[in-house]
Amino acid sequence: MENNRNKDRFDSDEFEALYEYRGTDLGASYGKDETQFKTWAPTATKVSLKLYSCGSKAQAEKDGTKDLCRVLDMEPGDRGTWNARVTGDLEGVYYTYDVTVDDVTRETEDPYAKACGVNGRRSMVVDLDRICPAGWAEDQRLAGQLGEPVIWEVHIKDFSYDPHSGVTPKWRGKYLAFTQKNTSLDGEGEFPTCVEYLKRIGVNYVHLLPTFDYGSVDESKEDENQFNWGYDPMNYNVPEGSYATDARDGHVRIREFREMVLALHQAGIGVIMDVVYNHTYHLDTAFQKMVPDYYYRQERDGTYSDGSACGNDTASERVMFRRYMADSVCYWAKEYHIDGFRFDLMGLHDIETMNEIRRRLDELPGGEHILMYGEPWSADKSAMKEGGIPAVADNIHLLHPRIAVFCDQIRDGVKGDTFLEYEKGYVNGDEKEALEFKPVIEQSILGSSTGRGKIRALAPSQIINYVSAHDDKTLWDKLLFTTVEEPDYEKKYDKLVQMNRMAAGIVFTCLGTPFFLAGEEFARTKKGNGNSFNLSPELNQLDWRRAKEYEELTDYYRFLIRVRKELPLLDHKDTDAPEKVCILPTEDAVLGFYLEETSKKHWKRAMVFYNPYDREEEISLIMGQWRLLSDGVSQHDPKGEEAVKDTYILQPKSVTIFASDTM
Numbered sequence: 001m002e003n004n005r006n007k008d009r010f011d012s013d014e015f016e017a018l019y020e021y022r023g024t025d026l027g028a029s030y031g032k033d034e035t036q037f038k039t040w041a042p043t044a045t046k047v048s049l050k051l052y053s054c055g056s057k058a059q060a061e062k063d064g065t066k067d068l069c070r071v072l073d074m075e076p077g078d079r080g081t082w083n084a085r086v087t088g089d090l091e092g093v094y095y096t097y098d099v100t101v102d103d104v105t106r107e108t109e110d111p112y113a114k115a116c117g118v119n120g121r122r123s124m125v126v127d128l129d130r131i132c133p134a135g136w137a138e139d140q141r142l143a144g145q146l147g148e149p150v151i152w153e154v155h156i157k158d159f160s161y162d163p164h165s166g167v168t169p170k171w172r173g174k175y176l177a178f179t180q181k182n183t184s185l186d187g188e189g190e191f192p193t194c195v196e197y198l199k200r201i202g203v204n205y206v207h208l209l210p211t212f213d214y215g216s217v218d219e220s221k222e223d224e225n226q227f228n229w230g231y232d233p234m235n236y237n238v239p240e241g242s243y244a245t246d247a248r249d250g251h252v253r254i255r256e257f258r259e260m261v262l263a264l265h266q267a268g269i270g271v272i273m274d275v276v277y278n279h280t281y282h283l284d285t286a287f288q289k290m291v292p293d294y295y296y297r298q299e300r301d302g303t304y305s306d307g308s309a310c311g312n313d314t315a316s317e318r319v320m321f322r323r324y325m326a327d328s329v330c331y332w333a334k335e336y337h338i339d340g341f342r343f344d345l346m347g348l349h350d351i352e353t354m355n356e357i358r359r360r361l362d363e364l365p366g367g368e369h370i371l372m373y374g375e376p377w378s379a380d381k382s383a384m385k386e387g388g389i390p391a392v393a394d395n396i397h398l399l400h401p402r403i404a405v406f407c408d409q410i411r412d413g414v415k416g417d418t419f420l421e422y423e424k425g426y427v428n429g430d431e432k433e434a435l436e437f438k439p440v441i442e443q444s445i446l447g448s449s450t451g452r453g454k455i456r457a458l459a460p461s462q463i464i465n466y467v468s469a470h471d472d473k474t475l476w477d478k479l480l481f482t483t484v485e486e487p488d489y490e491k492k493y494d495k496l497v498q499m500n501r502m503a504a505g506i507v508f509t510c511l512g513t514p515f516f517l518a519g520e521e522f523a524r525t526k527k528g529n530g531n532s533f534n535l536s537p538e539l540n541q542l543d544w545r546r547a548k549e550y551e552e553l554t555d556y557y558r559f560l561i562r563v564r565k566e567l568p569l570l571d572h573k574d575t576d577a578p579e580k581v582c583i584l585p586t587e588d589a590v591l592g593f594y595l596e597e598t599s600k601k602h603w604k605r606a607m608v609f610y611n612p613y614d615r616e617e618e619i620s621l622i623m624g625q626w627r628l629l630s631d632g633v634s635q636h637d638p639k640g641e642e643a644v645k646d647t648y649i650l651q652p653k654s655v656t657i658f659a660s661d662t663m
């Protein structure tokens, strides 16, 4: 019953009182003349530091150099820490720790590593100030300067792996693809791709799937066909090596990651990282070797809690892991100028931890603008310490107003339940579904913050609106599955393009923050696959030829991104915002709402209508002259359009937007 004793001990206040270490110097602190190594291992009886010349044994053999250079015993310090000081310039030296707990000695990388060798099993001493691309010193976070976020979610490899991406072959699928200027389809200079494309459509935040070091891709292999989403963390504070042009030299991934951030910032785009603190790749981790069973939740019988469905759950409620998460997030914000964080399975973390991270980010200069949002659910129940409150949707009112959640209510309301693949929603359903989901869509218009419905946010600031993300079927595939008997993934269905427009039209006219999966705007398909995490890069990659083929759909998104900024109230995120939106009385399942903001220069008033029916629908307009901005099929130059008044006939399956500057 050793495990049970550990659980009780690590959950106890006494343990925290004795061993909580508040210092900020864990890890290797580099100095030109001396490096200090410090680690937290309160249950260890001995810790030694091992210095290596190379990032892996294989590399030392290949180079023919002496591998292990020095072994030093570390001194026990206060509150369970162990220290060693090594004189000399250790920049670029690799290291590990030998940790002895219960008479068992195991070698491990540093959980606080800032750099590492290939596959992350050896940490590296690094002088971050030496790894600055030109312009880095002037670069800063953009969060707070970009206006209301429009978030585009992409995987680094998906972004540029397509040979038609116009990206130079050696950079395809890598960090550096983001740095190539003036990319175009097949390099022909006509249709923009990659960052050029993002600038054109007007996305202002790129959300990157996990980019810290993860374990499922073997960095030592040159095999470019390896693919994984990366939800299998190894080194939380080091960029993933397989996206670097050289994973063996610990400097390269750091420099190239910074070059990517710099290039996006120069394009006026903020960078959001997907962070996965809720579980680790497996239990063979630095955490588990350093302080066995401290960082992981266990059931009473000693088995490891598995609310992540990945074999383990970390324990955010334990003070040293809570601190670890906050330190790690702040580290990325400071050292890599990251503008936002998306928390995987946030429902596995406790509320106190999430609010503490918000508090810590807020302490940074301009830190209050750094975005925080997460998945307000877990895969299964987790053995959180008694008294801990999970950061799930039901507890959203306990989260800080500037921590947002993915709103599955709008996601499933628009296109049908994600887990029941043939279920339809408001946009792809028939009359029955349209009526059934009307109240859900109405909640969504009001930022899911009215105190009614499934998600009861404090304010629209807590809501991420979306209809597709990397998980589950793409929007196109879901629409295809639910409306076409024998789906043909190569075929362009006009009917589906229209439903896709309508789904996006809804997301972009609701209170909250719009978010979409990269390529949703050009009908991205993964051929019906809803969990492509380890499938081929060819299936996962953005198909840049398709982007051109569906240019009209992309142009509609571009219009929505632009018009959202111009319409009244849609950028309001405070508690009062929903009350300012006036839902109009409409027939059947049609929805309409009126927005007014007299202080706004252009447009002061707007009316928006959703018609989920397959037929035209007549609606009445509020008195006055209106300009038609879009009938939901095409978008118009408002100056060129005739004024509309009294009544209007809505297109089938459409979002229609009118605006006016007269009061």
Ligand code: CA
Pocket (backbone or CB within 6 Å): 119, 120, 213, 214, 215, 216, 217, 219, 234, 240, 241, 242
């Ligand atoms: Ca890795």
